[in-house]
Amino acid sequence: MTGPDRQRRVKICGLRSTADVSAAAEAGAAYVGLVFFARSPRHVTVDQARAAALAAPPGVAKVGLFVDPDDAMLDAVLAAVPLDLVQLHGHETPERVAVVRARTGLPVMKAVGVSGPQDLAEIDRFARVADQILVDAKPAAGADLPGGNGLSFDWRLLVGRRWPVPWMLAGGLTPDNVAEAVRLTGARQLDVSSGVEAAPGVKDAGRIAAFVAAAG
Numbered sequence: 001m002t003g004p005d006r007q008r009r010v011k012i013c014g015l016r017s018t019a020d021v022s023a024a025a026e027a028g029a030a031y032v033g034l035v036f037f038a039r040s041p042r043h044v045t046v047d048q049a050r051a052a053a054l055a056a057p058p059g060v061a062k063v064g065l066f067v068d069p070d071d072a073m074l075d076a077v078l079a080a081v082p083l084d085l086v087q088l089h090g091h092e093t094p095e096r097v098a099v100v101r102a103r104t105g106l107p108v109m110k111a112v113g114v115s116g117p118q119d120l121a122e123i124d125r126f127a128r129v130a131d132q133i134l135v136d137a138k139p140a141a142g143a144d145l146p147g148g149n150g151l152s153f154d155w156r157l158l159v160g161r162r163w164p165v166p167w168m169l170a171g172g173l174t175p176d177n178v179a180e181a182v183r184l185t186g187a188r189q190l191d192v193s194s195g196v197e198a199a200p201g202v203k204d205a206g207r208i209a210a211f212v213a214a215a216g
């Protein structure tokens with residue numbers, strides 16, 4: 001079953017090669033994520049990202065993940081890589097989200113880190129300007145990476161919550177726990193990175209297929 005025909009839409013993040021993208025697409029993923037953050041073990045160069053993006057079949061959305069990018073970085077990536085969605089995973093403000101949307105002409109998904117109920121107001125704040133929200137686990141203080149840490153949060157915080165834009169659940173999801181996460185939160189979109197890896201930055205095609213199947 002292809003991505004758009006599935007009940008839930010899955011994003012496999014941190015893909016680094018054409019083989020990774022093919023594995024995600026064949027498994028039925030709706031989105032493939034490319035990380036433009038030099039400190040990440042999943043970082044891709046513009047050339048690697050272009051090759052990976054061109055391997056995505058029609059109907060699979062190519063997501064560029066950025067952390068507080070400046071305009072020059074966005075321009076350089078977008079000149080070479082055919083992205084469909086920009087993911088902002090840093091300390092961007094709502095005003096910056098609006099500027100990135102206007103400058104790139106692409107929809108923007110803003111990541112919001114959650115560790116407790118006090119963080120939920122941030123989702124409301126960004127839902128007014130972003131096209132989608134990525135509801136992710138908040139990294140531990142001093143963590144090297146702002147995402148992709150394999151850390152989850154208490155999914156019960158999301159029970160009964162509704163937002164005016166589509167949202168995606170992320171953070172510590174695996175083939176083994178994704179069905180429970182869906183059952184508790186009602187998430188229709190799911191994002192995973194380290195839970196489908198054999199090692200940081202090394203995707204495992206078997207785990208990708210198992211994750212998409214378990215997401216439903």
Ligand SMILES: O=C(O)c1ccccc1NCC(=O)[C@H](O)[C@H](O)COP(=O)(O)O
Nearest residue numbers: 013040147148149150171172192193194
């Ligand atoms: O994955 C990274 O290396 C990364 C680096 C910098 C910012 C964000 C990053 N990943 C964000 C994602 O979209 C992940 O899919 C999401 O945080 C969930 O990650 P995981 O808990 O590993 O499934």
